[in-house]
Amino acid sequence: xxxxxxxxxxxxxxxxxxxxxxxETRLLLLFRLSSGGPxxxxxxxxxxxxxxxxxxxxxxxxxxxxxxxxxxxxxEHVWDLEPKRLxxxxxxxxxxxxxWDDALDRLKKFVEE
Amino acid sequence: xxxxxxxxxxxxxxxxxxxxxxxETRLLLLFRLSSGGPxxxxxxxxxxxxxxxxxxxxxxxxxxxxxxxxxxxxxEHVWDLEPKRLxxxxxxxxxxxxxWDDALDRLKKFVEE
DNA sequence: GTATTATGCAATCAGTTGGTTGCACTTCAA
DNA sequence: TTGAAGTGCAACCAACTGATTGCATAATAC
Numbered sequence: 001x002x003x004x005x006x007x008x009x010x011x012x013x014x015x016x017x018x019x020x021x022x023x024e025t026r027l028l029l030l031f032r033l034s035s036g037g038p039x040x041x042x043x044x045x046x047x048x049x050x051x052x053x054x055x056x057x058x059x060x061x062x063x064x065x066x067x068x069x070x071x072x073x074x075x076e077h078v079w080d081l082e083p084k085r086l087x088x089x090x091x092x093x094x095x096x097x098x099x100w101d102d103a104l105d106r107l108k109k110f111v112e113e
Numbered sequence: 114x115x116x117x118x119x120x121x122x123x124x125x126x127x128x129x130x131x132x133x134x135x136x137e138t139r140l141l142l143l144f145r146l147s148s149g150g151p152x153x154x155x156x157x158x159x160x161x162x163x164x165x166x167x168x169x170x171x172x173x174x175x176x177x178x179x180x181x182x183x184x185x186x187x188x189e190h191v192w193d194l195e196p197k198r199l200x201x202x203x204x205x206x207x208x209x210x211x212x213w214d215d216a217l218d219r220l221k222k223f224v225e226e
Numbered sequence: 227g228t229a230t231t232a233t234g235c236a237a238t239c240a241g242t243t244g245g246t247t248g249c250a251c252t253t254c255a256a
Numbered sequence: 257t258t259g260a261a262g263t264g265c266a267a268c269c270a271a272c273t274g275a276t277t278g279c280a281t282a283a284t285a286c
Contacts, residue, residue, distance in 0.1 A: 011140040018140075022132030023274085027124040034216035042232060054275050056234080061273095075232050075283040086213055097203050103147035103194055136244085155262060167245055169264080174243095188253040188262050 014096065017089055020065035025050060026058045038080035127209065130202055133178035138163060139171045146181065151193035
């Protein structure tokens with residue numbers, strides 16, 4: 001695969017992920033889940049100033065991005081982090097960080113010349 | 114600072130960054146800059162299907178997020194990555210990755226119990 | 227069974243976003 | 257100096273987003 005199309009693939013994977021992470025309420029939800037453990041919609045809504053419906057929508061976005069998942073327990077929907085996709089996301093971030101390192105090195109050398 | 118407000122601060126920093134990264138065109142621009150070096154708006158527009166004005170707007174978004182900067186050279190505006198902010202972003206990604214690692218560990222232990 | 231709780235669905239709304247086009251302005255080169 | 261090249265600005269547009277409210281539905285508790 002050419003470098004250009006490799007970048008394109010990487011970008012198609014990463015952009016929706018970043019987009020899902022690019023909202024304060026959603027990030028707070030993720031932090032809430034990662035430190036406080038799983039929770040129902042109602043419980044997750046209690047921590048925030050926005051309505052339950054708004055939280056539902058945000059969970060849907062995170063779910064579409066594969067970052068969380070839900071399981072039905074009685075009348076409750078319990079949401080939690082999705083380990084597999086979370087690991088994917090982590091690798092994705094590392095890869096981009098590494099490429100940025102390379103870019104920083106390039107800039108550094110450029111300045112030194 | 115309490116854990117909750119620490120998370121809030123982290124989130125306020127990270128969300129706009131992720132939002133800026135959450136678009137294919139902008140990510141491609143960043144990869145283009147990190148692999149191909151600095152370039153004028155016209156040059157950067159040549160690689161993409163969208164108009165020059167669209168690229169200008171995306172560069173503005175990236176600039177607001179502190180990820181790129183421009184310098185005037187004659188009638189051209191030359192854009193390049195912003196090393197300092199890029200390093201900040203890198204650290205931010207690492208911090209979140211680490212927290213996710215912790216969350217994954219927690220999930221793992223939870224499953225094993 | 228009936229009230230309560232947890233959730234889903236739909237309509238609505240203002241604001242943002244990603245994109246375009248047209249025109250004006252500055253700078254460079256012949 | 258005159259035309260071409262590189263940008264900026266402004267208006268405009270369709271689509272998406274984040275959020276709300278009201279009502280319906282399903283499960284639980286008493």
